[in-house]
Amino acid sequence: MQQPNRLRPFFENISFDRKDNEMVINFGPQHPSAHGQLRLILHLQQEQITKAHPDIGYLHRGMEKMAENMIYNEFMPTTDRMDYIASSSNNYGFALAVEKLIGLEVPRRAKVIRMMLLEINRLMSHLFWLATTALDIGAMTVFLYAFREREYLMDIIEDYCGARLTHSSVRIGGVPLDIPDNFIHDLKEFLDKFPQDLKDYEDLLDTNRIWKMRMENVGVVSKEMANSWGCSGVMLRASGINWDIRKEEPYELYDEVDFDVPVSEKGDNYARYKLYMAEMRESAKILYQTMDMYKKTVENNETALMAHAPQYISAPKIDIMTQNYSLMQHFVLVTQGMRPPVGEVYIPTESPKGELGFFINSQGGPYPYRLKMRAPSFWHTGILTDLLPGSMIPDVVSIIGTTNIVFGEVDR
Amino acid sequence: MRKYVPKDDVQKKSYYTDRFWVAPQVAKSPVESDDVFASDLAAIKAKFEVIDSYIQVEQMVVVINPADNYAVAQILKDECDYNQLSECSAIDWLAKKGQFEVFYQFLSMSKRKRVRIKCFIDKDQAVESLNPLYRSADWAEREMYDMLGVKVNNHPYMKRILMPDDWVGHPLLKTYPLQGDEAASWYEVDRIYGKEARDIIGPENREPAEVNRYDTERFGRLGHEVSRGEEFKEDQAAKPLGYQEEGGVFAVSKFQEDDAVVITDRKR
Numbered sequence: 001m002q003q004p005n006r007l008r009p010f011f012e013n014i015s016f017d018r019k020d021n022e023m024v025i026n027f028g029p030q031h032p033s034a035h036g037q038l039r040l041i042l043h044l045q046q047e048q049i050t051k052a053h054p055d056i057g058y059l060h061r062g063m064e065k066m067a068e069n070m071i072y073n074e075f076m077p078t079t080d081r082m083d084y085i086a087s088s089s090n091n092y093g094f095a096l097a098v099e100k101l102i103g104l105e106v107p108r109r110a111k112v113i114r115m116m117l118l119e120i121n122r123l124m125s126h127l128f129w130l131a132t133t134a135l136d137i138g139a140m141t142v143f144l145y146a147f148r149e150r151e152y153l154m155d156i157i158e159d160y161c162g163a164r165l166t167h168s169s170v171r172i173g174g175v176p177l178d179i180p181d182n183f184i185h186d187l188k189e190f191l192d193k194f195p196q197d198l199k200d201y202e203d204l205l206d207t208n209r210i211w212k213m214r215m216e217n218v219g220v221v222s223k224e225m226a227n228s229w230g231c232s233g234v235m236l237r238a239s240g241i242n243w244d245i246r247k248e249e250p251y252e253l254y255d256e257v258d259f260d261v262p263v264s265e266k267g268d269n270y271a272r273y274k275l276y277m278a279e280m281r282e283s284a285k286i287l288y289q290t291m292d293m294y295k296k297t298v299e300n301n302e303t304a305l306m307a308h309a310p311q312y313i314s315a316p317k318i319d320i321m322t323q324n325y326s327l328m329q330h331f332v333l334v335t336q337g338m339r340p341p342v343g344e345v346y347i348p349t350e351s352p353k354g355e356l357g358f359f360i361n362s363q364g365g366p367y368p369y370r371l372k373m374r375a376p377s378f379w380h381t382g383i384l385t386d387l388l389p390g391s392m393i394p395d396v397v398s399i400i401g402t403t404n405i406v407f408g409e410v411d412r
Numbered sequence: 413m414r415k416y417v418p419k420d421d422v423q424k425k426s427y428y429t430d431r432f433w434v435a436p437q438v439a440k441s442p443v444e445s446d447d448v449f450a451s452d453l454a455a456i457k458a459k460f461e462v463i464d465s466y467i468q469v470e471q472m473v474v475v476i477n478p479a480d481n482y483a484v485a486q487i488l489k490d491e492c493d494y495n496q497l498s499e500c501s502a503i504d505w506l507a508k509k510g511q512f513e514v515f516y517q518f519l520s521m522s523k524r525k526r527v528r529i530k531c532f533i534d535k536d537q538a539v540e541s542l543n544p545l546y547r548s549a550d551w552a553e554r555e556m557y558d559m560l561g562v563k564v565n566n567h568p569y570m571k572r573i574l575m576p577d578d579w580v581g582h583p584l585l586k587t588y589p590l591q592g593d594e595a596a597s598w599y600e601v602d603r604i605y606g607k608e609a610r611d612i613i614g615p616e617n618r619e620p621a622e623v624n625r626y627d628t629e630r631f632g633r634l635g636h637e638v639s640r641g642e643e644f645k646e647d648q649a650a651k652p653l654g655y656q657e658e659g660g661v662f663a664v665s666k667f668q669e670d671d672a673v674v675i676t677d678r679k680r
Contacts, residue, residue, distance in 0.1 A: 057574035065583055069424040069590045100469050227495045230548030243521050343438025345469045346517055364435025366426050374499040382551040
């Protein structure tokens with residue numbers, strides 16, 4: 001127990017145990033590199049961590065509870081607040097789960113637009129990851145550069161849906177809008193410049209001595225550990241497991257585009273950093289292809305953006321305004337909500353952070369009976385329990401950084 | 413007479429359902445239609461009782477006895493190569509059947525297949541922890557306990573994970589209201605100021621849309637503003653609305669309602 005006096009003030013965040021020289025410190029929940037509201041209770045021997053207890057729940061908003069009290073379309077904006085760095089990917093995960101539950105086929109143009117949004121979100125998320133992790137480790141310049149590029153992407157997204165952070169840009173059954181006229185042009189302009197930007201970051205970081213010291217052989221996740229903790233996304237691929245849901249269980253048009261899945265055997269922070277960089281290049285590759293696919297849909301005059309399923313999806317605006325029955329359907333769908341069939345689905349998608357799954361149990365009512373969101377960051381936070389012991393205090397920051405956890409998603 | 417509100421499920425209900433409406437079902441196909449799933453199911457069936465099994469939306473669902481959950485997971489992991497437990501949680505069926513439905517979502521990367529194992533347990537029954545097989549069960553089971561109160565045996569660190577340790581009730585139960593229960597409305601008062609301050613502070617307002625025009629501490633009424641905390645009088649004279657400084661600000665002169673010209677003739 002501490003005995004405070006004038007020379008030794010009371011440290012409310014630290015407790016000393018004189019007996020075996022063990023110190024217990026609180027890391028967070030307000031630590032700037034805790035990426036939100038993570039509290040770690042760390043047991044230390046000197047500088048080395050012997051035990052770590054991640055404590056979460058500081059951002060818990062009860063989304064699963066809210067989902068049980070909302071009609072399906074009403075819940076869509078709430079999913080934005082999960083992984084708020086890449087909110088379209090959450091919108092999409094939820095929309096896809098409901099579509100699979102209903103058994104809807106989304107029009108091709110909507111699929112292409114969704115893929116564009118998803119990949120733009122992936123780029124935004126990875127750039128944000130790079131910026132914040134580099135800042136945590138002390139590379140201020142990279143932070144500024146990466147945020148600049150992210151800003152361009154947010155502008156592009158803003159052109160599409162009007163929002164920069166919480167997009168709600170996907171609807172159950174398709175997308176609400178066609179892309180604006182300048183969208184392809186702006187995106188192309190950005191993508192043409194992007195490889196040079198990536199090279200700039202890599203020039204700053206790849207062989208940077210401090211960066212390498214903080215990243216190489218730090219936070220090594222073994223294959224067994226990654227599997228056992230249910231890791232996904234980059235956390236999994238950095239440990240040598242080649243598993244990308246876009247490739248293995250393709251959704252949308254990912255089976256039509258050509259892209260590689262970067263994998264590393266090392267499992268350390270540096271491997272994860274390299275994978276994020278490589279994934280950004282792959283995303284850019286996919287975006288180029290989606291632009292061509294979009295042009296083809298224009299040539300083929302495939303204009304539908306929402307699936308045609310009057311029982312579940314409102315008719316296009318023009319029908320609602322001109323046809324009586326469409327208006328009635330729309331009114332019922334907005335006030336009472338759609339009623340998906342009785343059944344259960346679990347639909348995983350590859351969000352920028354990893355496997356984002358939505359489990360929906362529907363009892364045929366307009367409110368889901370149970371909705372469970374499988375957020376990748378939840379398990380990537382859990383793994384800190386096993387990952388941190390043995391490493392040093394400064395490594396905590398870089399390990400939290402490369403796990404790429406977002407607390408909107410961990411606590412939901 | 414007041415409308416009867418069921419107490420065992422206080423979640424939002426549809427206000428209108430057509431009396432002839434029959435809910436359609438998501439199609440289920442027999443497990444035999446998929447070879448990989450069929451062999452996995454055979455491996456489970458060889459040792460344990462399978463209550464129900466089917467394929468729904470490309471995933472196999474197997475209902476087993478709750479006592480077998482650990483052993484079945486072991487078979488899935490060791491014999492069938494399901495290397496990840498991607499999700500585990502429960503569904504509250506207490507109102508309908510008095511049971512919880514615990515589900516485990518497994519993934520096999522070598523087969524590219526996903527399986528959901530389910531078991532039904534009674535209210536006070538516990539399930540065995542899968543933590544020795546899959547570390548991901550550690551947090552998933554803690555969340556399951558925290559949210560629904562499903563107890564797990566032999567868990568290394570059974571503690572609430574999202575809610576505070578001294579929280580009363582389990583939020584995802586159907587009996588738990590969306591706005592929180594009685595204990596929730598006193599939680600912060602008790603924690604910060606102590607129980608003795610309850611009379612002074614009052615319960616927390618957990619209704620996000622509440623507006624109380626008589627509460628002059630937190631709300632004001634446009635045109636009828638009173639000072640903070642002052643008593644609200646019903647017959648209070650209306651104050652004219654003004655959004656600008658008296659003399660106007662730089663380059664903008666103050667709008668004077670009396671000087672304004674009201675156009676009555678639209679063809680003027």
